[in-house]
Amino acid sequence: MVIVYIVILLHSSFKTASAQSPKKAKVFAYDMFDEGVHSSFLFNGSSSIDFPALQLTPDTYNEAFKLPRKSGRIMYKHPFRLWLSDDIENDVASFNTSFVINNYRMKEWPAGEGLAFLIAPDHIIPENSYGQWLGLTNETIDGDPTNHIVAIEFDSKSQEEFDPDGDHIGLNINSIKSKTTVPLNDSGFDLAPDMDANYSVWIDYNGKSKVLEVYMARYVLPSVEKPSKPLLKETINLKDHVKDKSYFGFAASTGDPDIQLNCILKWNLEVDDLRPRKDMKRLNIGIGVGVPAILVLALCGLKLGLVYLKKRKRASDEESILHGTLKRLPGIPREFKYRDLKKATNNFNESMKLGQGGFGVVYRGILHEKANDTSTGVAATVQVAVKKFSRDNVHGKDDFFAELTIIHRLRHKHLVRLLGWSHEKGKLLLVYEFMPNGSLEKHLYDSSNQNTLHWRHRYKILTGVASALHYLHNEFDQKVVHRDLKASNILLDSDYNARLGDFGLARVLDNDRNSYAELELGGVPGTMGYVAPECFHTGKATPESDVYGFGAVVLEVVSGRTPGVRVPYEQQNYSLVDWVWMLHREGRIQEAVDERLYDDYDVDEAKRLLLLGLACSHPTDSERPQTPAIYQIISGNSPTPCVPPFKPVFTWPSMVSTFSSSDTTFSSITLSSGAQGEN
Incomplete structure (x- = not known):
């Protein structure tokens, strides 16, 4: 009988020559x-x-x-x-x-x-x-x-x-x-x-x-x-x-x-x-008399194979449960085949890319649907927007579900409509209605677009966004905070009607809550310039913080300037809201209107929107108008907000203070009987 000894030494002093790939x-x-x-x-x-x-x-x-x-x-x-x-x-x-x-x-x-x-x-x-x-x-x-x-x-x-x-x-x-x-x-x-x-x-x-x-x-x-x-x-x-x-x-x-x-x-x-592998413990295995080495190796391989298969089965079971949960959601739209969406986007080709955000990439897709009219046999061609989540791990699933479970029940003419979804082999996809005119951001800033977005379109877009926000906060059966209102998330259909999209950060508020916190995101959700000041202290999103984001969008659309870029004024650089507030203080708020419009806009409407934007940008959340009032103001059914000439100071914790009428620096925003005379 041949005696075989196998000694396997896995040294704890493993050198970093075996480091993981960066x-x-x-x-x-x-x-x-x-x-x-x-x-x-x-x-x-x-x-x-x-x-x-x-x-x-x-x-x-x-x-x-x-x-x-x-x-x-x-x-x-x-x-x-x-x-x-x-x-x-x-x-x-x-x-x-x-x-x-x-x-x-x-x-x-x-x-x-x-x-x-x-x-x-x-x-x-x-x-x-x-x-x-x-x-x-x-x-x-x-x-x-x-x-x-x-x-x-x-x-x-x-x-x-x-x-x-x-x-x-x-x-x-x-x-x-x-x-x-x-x-x-x-x-x-x-x-x-x-x-x-x-x-x-x-x-x-x-x-x-x-x-x-x-x-x-x-x-x-x-x-x-x-x-x-x-x-x-x-x-x-x-x-x-x-x-x-x-x-x-x-x-x-x-x-x-x-x-x-x-x-x-x-x-x-x-x-x-760049990290070395974790130190591996020294392992000494002695194989005694009469045990063939090949049998030991086979047993080890078998054990590793069983562990692998068990993990595969567990992952498959989790995916099946996930898939079943999706299909049982009430009102869930159509399920698409992954291969059909892959073909529609030309294998997610870069040339089909419409945009990219923190949660994934959006591609234009061309679907060839079966013919509705059997007499002609002609297949219909439908353009869609396919959102491919960038993270296919557990966090990606959370992002996917957060968006899907909210937007699949929302029904409003100024929200982007969800057409369906796909979840196969860990790939997470949402299919949306295609918006032929792209995003509002593109029309405001894209230098290749020679046609300046004219005033009628701008006013109609803001009216649509106000209507959508009112629906989310007040008309849906649960209060929804969007948490990422900005120009790139406002899409335009063929008639330049606004459709609010990208609900990757949106969250539903329980009936007994008025804010939503998601501290595990590792920071304040949203985009700088559109995030309300109190969010940096609380880490919470509220309907009031959505209103602040809407105010930033209003000022952006009227002025043609992004909230995230400083505005030079009198040898200093100011945020967009501070710049508009200074022009308001000096009785020159009309100068904030986008110069590319020249005189082709309604002066009264422009002043109304700029004052509404300042009202929504009030540093104190309780002083901002709520969405029912916003929609009435922007529709011309309520008076223009009366905004103090000096921007109020942000204080924390937020509190409502009463000041005398002579103290114009800190007077609160109220609804006046008419537009302010000096403006």
Whole structure:
């Protein structure tokens, strides 16, 4: 008898050469910065969040004596693993980031100094890092390899001994003396002009090829295309310079007298999820006399196979239960075959893509239905919009059910109609009525659309949205909060009638509740510029927060300006609602009307809508009009709201206060007997 011993050693000291393949994880995407996101960042030096932006240096305009000789850093609060701790060359994380910068100065201010995108071991800013040091280093530590920093500088002032000119970008490694610099004047970029100018920046790093690329373009709405060629391209192994766990963020400085405001308006970041496998316990298996090795291996394989089949069966059972639950929903529309929707969208081809949101991608589909008229035998061709959920895991199922269980029972002429659904092999799809005129956002901002959305259409659209919102809040058998009112979620049929869509964030309120909180989303649901201020404190959505979003849409439609972008006014940048409120205070609210309309609009209607938009944007939720009043006002059956000339101050907790009639600063919004005379 042959004695066989098998010893299998799985070492706990498994080296990271067997690390898992990096998985790209979207870390965050900030379209605006407000006090609600303050806890997501680490601040040092003269940095802050103000005017919905990351202010790397003081943001004052009028007290210039506070601006010279300042520096600041703002870093995302969580570090990222950028390389693994052994000597495997290729275990370096890739990352992609994009952001919008604004370096503003007044005409009498000499430009200086600039800002930098930064990878650093911490958020601590060195002492005396103002001026030429850009908040990165100082005279004592500049060039020290123990700094462990890599930065892309956007410098607006030339240091004669090492800078090519006043406007340039550079790759900095442990020093403000750039390894590589690229002048910007030849490309038509002025980093700190004496006027408002924003620039989009993309930085891509490939952890395998070790190539870093920097792209740049003028930030102009409605969208900014990433250039095809980078301004800067350099090979750098981050493993040689930064700590394995490092922070991402920004630094900036001002000089004396060279000063400017250094701001970050938007920031997106994706980083490879670079993690070693979990340590595996040492396993010693001894096989004794008379047991053939092949039998042991077969038994192990059989056991693993049974476990796999059991998991497959459990998943299949869960899918069957899920499918059965869907089919039993009262009033559920038609079930589509996945293969039919795949064919209708040309295998979900990019050319069929209509739009994309946080919950999935929407495609145009062309279905060839069976003939209704058997005498002709001609099949009908139907256009549909197919929403393919981007997450096919348990969270994706939650998103899918949240939308399906709400919208399948809603019936209103100004809501997008759900035609059906599909759930096969874990793929989650919803089929909606196709809207031939696309979204309201496209008609307001798409530069390829030569025809400005005229006034009749704008007024009709807002009337339809008000009607839909009134239905959700008051006429449906349960109160529904939409939670994501914005121009991209308002679709237009062939006659420019509004259809409110995208119920991915919508929730039904129980009869004994007046708000809905979903804290597991990890933040305030909705889109910056449309989110009510109280939501940043409560994390709850209410009918009143929907009204705030509607107010933002009203101001957007009338002015042709998006709520998420600052409006320059008297050498400052203001939010859309603050800008309209200032024009109202000065008796010039009509100037907020979209200039592209010229004089082709109804003045009284425009004033009515602008005042309604301000009323819905009241910082105190209890002071906002409710949807029945909104619909009556917008239909012309109720008087225009009387709005105070000064924007009331947001207070928390929310409370209704009474002020004397002489105190115009904090007077509450009421319904007057007629339009305000000064407007």
